[in-house]
Amino acid sequence: MQGLSVWCVRAALLYLGLGFTLGAIMLAAPALRLPLTVLRLRPVHAEILLVGWVVQLAFGVAYWILPRLRGPLARGNERLAWVALLLLNLGVLAAGLGQAFAAPSWVPVAGRAAESAAALAFARHAWSRARVSSATRRD
Protein backbone atom coordinates (compact mmCIF):
# COMPACT_ATOMS: atom_id res chain seq x y z
CA MET A 1 0.00 0.00 0.00
CA GLN A 2 1.10 3.59 -0.67
CA GLY A 3 1.32 6.35 1.93
CA LEU A 4 -1.97 8.01 1.09
CA SER A 5 -3.82 4.69 1.09
CA VAL A 6 -2.37 3.83 4.48
CA TRP A 7 -3.53 7.16 5.93
CA CYS A 8 -7.00 6.78 4.40
CA VAL A 9 -7.54 3.19 5.50
CA ARG A 10 -6.19 3.73 9.01
CA ALA A 11 -8.33 6.84 9.47
CA ALA A 12 -11.30 4.82 8.17
CA LEU A 13 -10.58 2.06 10.71
CA LEU A 14 -10.47 4.61 13.53
CA TYR A 15 -13.78 6.07 12.38
CA LEU A 16 -15.21 2.53 12.28
CA GLY A 17 -14.24 1.91 15.91
CA LEU A 18 -15.48 5.33 17.01
CA GLY A 19 -18.74 5.02 15.07
CA PHE A 20 -19.44 1.56 16.55
CA THR A 21 -18.71 2.93 20.02
CA LEU A 22 -21.18 5.80 19.62
CA GLY A 23 -23.77 3.39 18.19
CA ALA A 24 -23.35 1.00 21.12
CA ILE A 25 -23.77 3.84 23.63
CA MET A 26 -26.99 4.97 21.96
CA LEU A 27 -28.38 1.43 21.68
CA ALA A 28 -27.70 0.68 25.33
CA ALA A 29 -28.65 4.12 26.66
CA PRO A 30 -32.29 3.45 27.68
CA ALA A 31 -31.47 0.28 29.64
CA LEU A 32 -28.46 1.87 31.31
CA ARG A 33 -30.57 4.95 32.11
CA LEU A 34 -28.08 7.23 30.38
CA PRO A 35 -29.35 10.74 29.72
CA LEU A 36 -31.35 10.76 26.52
CA THR A 37 -29.18 13.61 25.29
CA VAL A 38 -26.79 10.88 24.07
CA LEU A 39 -29.28 10.32 21.26
CA ARG A 40 -28.08 13.65 19.90
CA LEU A 41 -25.03 11.70 18.79
CA ARG A 42 -27.04 10.05 15.99
CA PRO A 43 -25.96 12.50 13.24
CA VAL A 44 -22.31 12.22 14.18
CA HIS A 45 -22.66 8.39 14.35
CA ALA A 46 -24.11 8.35 10.82
CA GLU A 47 -21.59 10.86 9.44
CA ILE A 48 -18.63 8.99 10.92
CA LEU A 49 -19.73 5.60 9.63
CA LEU A 50 -21.05 6.56 6.18
CA VAL A 51 -18.44 9.13 5.20
CA GLY A 52 -15.54 8.66 7.63
CA TRP A 53 -15.56 4.86 7.35
CA VAL A 54 -17.17 3.75 4.08
CA VAL A 55 -16.27 6.65 1.75
CA GLN A 56 -12.79 7.10 3.17
CA LEU A 57 -12.07 3.38 2.91
CA ALA A 58 -13.19 3.52 -0.73
CA PHE A 59 -10.79 6.45 -1.34
CA GLY A 60 -7.90 4.52 0.21
CA VAL A 61 -8.56 1.26 -1.60
CA ALA A 62 -9.19 3.00 -4.93
CA TYR A 63 -5.95 4.97 -4.67
CA TRP A 64 -4.10 1.71 -3.97
CA ILE A 65 -5.77 -0.55 -6.51
CA LEU A 66 -6.82 1.49 -9.57
CA PRO A 67 -4.63 0.93 -12.65
CA ARG A 68 -1.47 3.02 -12.65
CA LEU A 69 -0.53 5.44 -15.42
CA ARG A 70 2.59 5.28 -17.55
CA GLY A 71 5.35 7.73 -16.65
CA PRO A 72 6.58 9.28 -13.42
CA LEU A 73 3.11 10.16 -12.09
CA ALA A 74 1.97 6.56 -11.97
CA ARG A 75 -0.82 7.27 -9.50
CA GLY A 76 -1.95 10.50 -11.15
CA ASN A 77 -2.17 13.84 -9.37
CA GLU A 78 -1.16 12.83 -5.87
CA ARG A 79 -1.62 16.33 -4.45
CA LEU A 80 -5.29 16.28 -5.46
CA ALA A 81 -5.79 12.99 -3.63
CA TRP A 82 -4.21 14.45 -0.47
CA VAL A 83 -6.50 17.49 -0.74
CA ALA A 84 -9.45 15.09 -0.98
CA LEU A 85 -8.31 13.23 2.14
CA LEU A 86 -7.91 16.47 4.11
CA LEU A 87 -11.24 17.94 3.00
CA LEU A 88 -13.10 14.70 3.71
CA ASN A 89 -11.86 14.55 7.28
CA LEU A 90 -12.52 18.23 7.96
CA GLY A 91 -15.97 17.72 6.47
CA VAL A 92 -16.81 14.70 8.63
CA LEU A 93 -15.80 16.54 11.80
CA ALA A 94 -17.63 19.75 10.92
CA ALA A 95 -20.81 18.08 9.64
CA GLY A 96 -20.95 15.45 12.40
CA LEU A 97 -20.02 17.56 15.40
CA GLY A 98 -21.85 20.60 14.04
CA GLN A 99 -25.14 18.69 13.94
CA ALA A 100 -24.63 16.90 17.24
CA PHE A 101 -23.71 19.92 19.29
CA ALA A 102 -26.01 22.52 17.75
CA ALA A 103 -23.20 24.61 16.29
CA PRO A 104 -24.11 27.61 14.12
CA SER A 105 -25.87 26.34 11.01
CA TRP A 106 -22.99 27.28 8.72
CA VAL A 107 -20.74 24.68 10.42
CA PRO A 108 -22.54 21.53 9.20
CA VAL A 109 -23.18 23.25 5.85
CA ALA A 110 -19.46 23.94 5.50
CA GLY A 111 -18.78 20.34 6.53
CA ARG A 112 -21.04 18.92 3.85
CA ALA A 113 -19.52 21.33 1.32
CA ALA A 114 -16.04 20.12 2.27
CA GLU A 115 -17.16 16.50 1.82
CA SER A 116 -18.56 17.34 -1.61
CA ALA A 117 -15.35 19.13 -2.58
CA ALA A 118 -13.40 16.08 -1.38
CA ALA A 119 -15.50 13.82 -3.60
CA LEU A 120 -14.92 16.11 -6.58
CA ALA A 121 -11.17 16.27 -5.95
CA PHE A 122 -10.96 12.51 -5.62
CA ALA A 123 -13.09 11.92 -8.71
CA ARG A 124 -10.83 14.28 -10.67
CA HIS A 125 -7.80 12.41 -9.38
CA ALA A 126 -9.19 8.94 -10.14
CA TRP A 127 -10.79 9.76 -13.50
CA SER A 128 -7.68 9.22 -15.59
CA ARG A 129 -6.88 5.98 -13.79
CA ALA A 130 -10.36 4.49 -14.19
CA ARG A 131 -10.07 3.23 -17.74
CA VAL A 132 -10.26 0.03 -19.75
CA SER A 133 -6.93 -1.72 -19.64
CA SER A 134 -5.38 -2.30 -23.06
CA ALA A 135 -4.74 -5.90 -22.04
CA THR A 136 -8.44 -6.59 -21.52
CA ARG A 137 -10.00 -4.24 -24.08
CA ARG A 138 -12.23 -6.10 -26.52
CA ASP A 139 -13.79 -3.43 -28.71
Add this chain to the structure above:
Amino acid sequence: MASLLTGILQVALTTWSSVLWPTYVHMLVLGWLTQLIFGVAFWMFPKRSSEGSRGSQRLGWASYWLLNAGLLLRIFGEPARAIGAPTGWLLVVAALLQLAGGWAFVINTWPRVRER
Protein backbone atom coordinates in the same frame (compact mmCIF):
# COMPACT_ATOMS: atom_id res chain seq x y z
CA MET B 1 -32.21 -9.79 0.80
CA ALA B 2 -33.58 -9.78 4.34
CA SER B 3 -32.86 -6.07 4.69
CA LEU B 4 -34.57 -5.24 1.42
CA LEU B 5 -37.64 -7.27 2.42
CA THR B 6 -37.66 -5.41 5.72
CA GLY B 7 -37.45 -2.21 3.68
CA ILE B 8 -40.65 -3.21 1.85
CA LEU B 9 -42.40 -3.79 5.17
CA GLN B 10 -41.02 -0.51 6.49
CA VAL B 11 -42.75 1.50 3.78
CA ALA B 12 -45.81 -0.75 3.41
CA LEU B 13 -46.81 -0.88 7.08
CA THR B 14 -47.07 2.81 7.76
CA THR B 15 -47.79 2.41 11.47
CA TRP B 16 -44.56 0.37 11.79
CA SER B 17 -42.50 2.69 9.62
CA SER B 18 -40.51 4.42 12.34
CA VAL B 19 -40.22 1.17 14.33
CA LEU B 20 -38.67 -0.74 11.43
CA TRP B 21 -36.46 2.09 10.13
CA PRO B 22 -33.43 1.47 12.41
CA THR B 23 -33.70 -2.28 11.83
CA TYR B 24 -33.81 -1.83 8.05
CA VAL B 25 -30.87 0.59 8.03
CA HIS B 26 -28.68 -1.56 10.25
CA MET B 27 -29.44 -4.78 8.37
CA LEU B 28 -28.44 -3.06 5.13
CA VAL B 29 -25.47 -1.00 6.28
CA LEU B 30 -24.08 -3.36 8.90
CA GLY B 31 -25.27 -6.79 7.80
CA TRP B 32 -24.56 -6.24 4.12
CA LEU B 33 -22.20 -3.34 3.45
CA THR B 34 -19.90 -3.42 6.47
CA GLN B 35 -19.78 -7.20 6.54
CA LEU B 36 -18.93 -7.31 2.83
CA ILE B 37 -16.12 -4.84 3.48
CA PHE B 38 -14.86 -6.97 6.39
CA GLY B 39 -14.76 -10.06 4.16
CA VAL B 40 -13.12 -8.40 1.19
CA ALA B 41 -10.57 -6.59 3.37
CA PHE B 42 -9.65 -9.85 5.14
CA TRP B 43 -9.13 -11.45 1.74
CA MET B 44 -7.31 -8.73 -0.21
CA PHE B 45 -5.44 -6.43 2.17
CA PRO B 46 -1.65 -6.90 2.13
CA LYS B 47 -0.63 -9.96 4.07
CA ARG B 48 1.14 -9.51 7.35
CA SER B 49 4.27 -11.47 6.56
CA SER B 50 6.13 -13.14 3.75
CA GLU B 51 4.54 -16.43 4.88
CA GLY B 52 1.22 -14.97 3.81
CA SER B 53 -0.43 -14.52 7.21
CA ARG B 54 -3.74 -12.68 7.21
CA GLY B 55 -3.45 -11.98 10.94
CA SER B 56 -5.31 -13.85 13.65
CA GLN B 57 -7.88 -16.26 12.21
CA ARG B 58 -9.45 -16.44 15.66
CA LEU B 59 -9.91 -12.67 15.81
CA GLY B 60 -11.25 -12.68 12.26
CA TRP B 61 -13.88 -15.29 13.15
CA ALA B 62 -14.62 -13.48 16.41
CA SER B 63 -15.43 -10.26 14.53
CA TYR B 64 -17.74 -12.23 12.21
CA TRP B 65 -19.70 -14.04 14.95
CA LEU B 66 -19.84 -11.07 17.33
CA LEU B 67 -21.09 -8.72 14.63
CA ASN B 68 -23.79 -11.12 13.45
CA ALA B 69 -24.90 -12.17 16.93
CA GLY B 70 -25.23 -8.52 17.94
CA LEU B 71 -27.10 -7.68 14.76
CA LEU B 72 -29.54 -10.59 15.19
CA LEU B 73 -30.31 -9.56 18.76
CA ARG B 74 -31.05 -6.00 17.74
CA ILE B 75 -33.20 -7.09 14.77
CA PHE B 76 -35.60 -8.61 17.30
CA GLY B 77 -34.84 -6.35 20.23
CA GLU B 78 -35.35 -2.92 18.68
CA PRO B 79 -38.86 -3.46 17.26
CA ALA B 80 -39.81 -5.31 20.46
CA ARG B 81 -38.66 -2.35 22.58
CA ALA B 82 -40.64 0.01 20.39
CA ILE B 83 -43.87 -1.85 21.22
CA GLY B 84 -43.08 -1.87 24.91
CA ALA B 85 -41.49 -5.29 25.45
CA PRO B 86 -38.79 -5.33 28.16
CA THR B 87 -35.80 -5.88 25.87
CA GLY B 88 -33.48 -3.27 27.36
CA TRP B 89 -30.80 -5.70 28.52
CA LEU B 90 -31.03 -7.67 25.27
CA LEU B 91 -30.07 -4.47 23.48
CA VAL B 92 -27.21 -3.83 25.91
CA VAL B 93 -25.85 -7.29 25.03
CA ALA B 94 -26.40 -6.55 21.33
CA ALA B 95 -24.51 -3.26 21.69
CA LEU B 96 -21.59 -4.96 23.45
CA LEU B 97 -21.41 -7.78 20.88
CA GLN B 98 -21.38 -5.38 17.94
CA LEU B 99 -18.88 -3.12 19.64
CA ALA B 100 -16.55 -6.05 20.29
CA GLY B 101 -16.99 -7.29 16.70
CA GLY B 102 -16.12 -3.91 15.24
CA TRP B 103 -13.03 -3.41 17.37
CA ALA B 104 -11.90 -7.01 16.75
CA PHE B 105 -11.86 -6.20 13.04
CA VAL B 106 -9.97 -2.93 13.60
CA ILE B 107 -7.33 -4.64 15.78
CA ASN B 108 -6.89 -7.52 13.36
CA THR B 109 -6.71 -5.33 10.26
CA TRP B 110 -4.55 -2.48 11.56
CA PRO B 111 -1.16 -4.27 11.25
CA ARG B 112 -1.93 -5.22 7.63
CA VAL B 113 -2.36 -1.56 6.61
CA ARG B 114 1.20 -0.40 6.16
CA GLU B 115 3.54 1.08 3.59
CA ARG B 116 5.64 -1.23 1.49
